[in-house]
Amino acid sequence: MPTTTTCSTCRAAMREADRFCWTCGTPREGADRLEVTAPVSAPGRRRGVGGRLVAGAAALVVVAAGVAIWYLTRSDEDSVRTSAPAAASPSPSTAPSATATPAAPTSTPTPTFPTGPVVPARASAPSTAPDSADAGGRRTSYEVSHVLDGRPSTAWRTEGDASGDTLVFTFDGTVRITEVGLVNGFAKIDPHDGADRYEQGRRITAVTWTFRTQGGPVAVQQTLRDGDREVQTTAVAPVEVSEVALTVDRTTRPGAGWRFDRTAISDVRFANS
Numbered sequence: 001m002p003t004t005t006t007c008s009t010c011r012a013a014m015r016e017a018d019r020f021c022w023t024c025g026t027p028r029e030g031a032d033r034l035e036v037t038a039p040v041s042a043p044g045r046r047r048g049v050g051g052r053l054v055a056g057a058a059a060l061v062v063v064a065a066g067v068a069i070w071y072l073t074r075s076d077e078d079s080v081r082t083s084a085p086a087a088a089s090p091s092p093s094t095a096p097s098a099t100a101t102p103a104a105p106t107s108t109p110t111p112t113f114p115t116g117p118v119v120p121a122r123a124s125a126p127s128t129a130p131d132s133a134d135a136g137g138r139r140t141s142y143e144v145s146h147v148l149d150g151r152p153s154t155a156w157r158t159e160g161d162a163s164g165d166t167l168v169f170t171f172d173g174t175v176r177i178t179e180v181g182l183v184n185g186f187a188k189i190d191p192h193d194g195a196d197r198y199e200q201g202r203r204i205t206a207v208t209w210t211f212r213t214q215g216g217p218v219a220v221q222q223t224l225r226d227g228d229r230e231v232q233t234t235a236v237a238p239v240e241v242s243e244v245a246l247t248v249d250r251t252t253r254p255g256a257g258w259r260f261d262r263t264a265i266s267d268v269r270f271a272n273s
Helices: 047-083 144-148
Strands: 004-006 013-015 122-124 156-159 166-183 204-213 216-223 232-251 262-265 267-272
Touching (some): 122 144, 144 166, 166 262
Antiparallel strands (some): 004 013, 122 166, 166 232, 166 267, 204 216, 204 232
């Protein structure tokens, strides 16, 4: 039986006569690598050349095997890296959404209005009676502004029956009104002869107050007592306005035997209580 040994590199079995390992191509330990030969397959060829070819081929096989192992190992690692699922980002349906904090509603401050008398800035009337003179010869005028001076001895006056006439009162800005009133005639006693101007003229017995609010006009009717020379008032639901209209609805017939066919208002009042 031939004597065998093992390759010092790959531990494959080798015959005593082998000069190199047929598995990995490593020369047998102690052998002269330059003397490794292979059987000549054709006459006239040297065995040394064939052995080098075989050894070169075996070395190429080993290198190819190493490259293949490295490639396979690298491919597996790349596969693992590329196949690993990326960290999933939250989908729109599951991602927490930022909840917008609603802005605090802006509240409009409630306007405050002083209590007490509310005085218009100006007044207008459709017509005015011409000036006259009292018993002492002093001139008397009847401008509509007289109804705002707080003096019953002065008045706005127009000729004839004033039914249907409308006086308009305008305020400087928005005001709050809860009460209105007027003196329904010329409440004056002539200081020179004692003549009662209230009895001489027409007296107003019914009016309509129209409050021109932002939501539309609000009308309030008032009935007045004939013979009451004081300011006759009526309460109204609180309204916020900048303009009020006063329409004369009804009057009495003239006094003093129809000699003084005129209609007058001595005073107009507005208040916020």
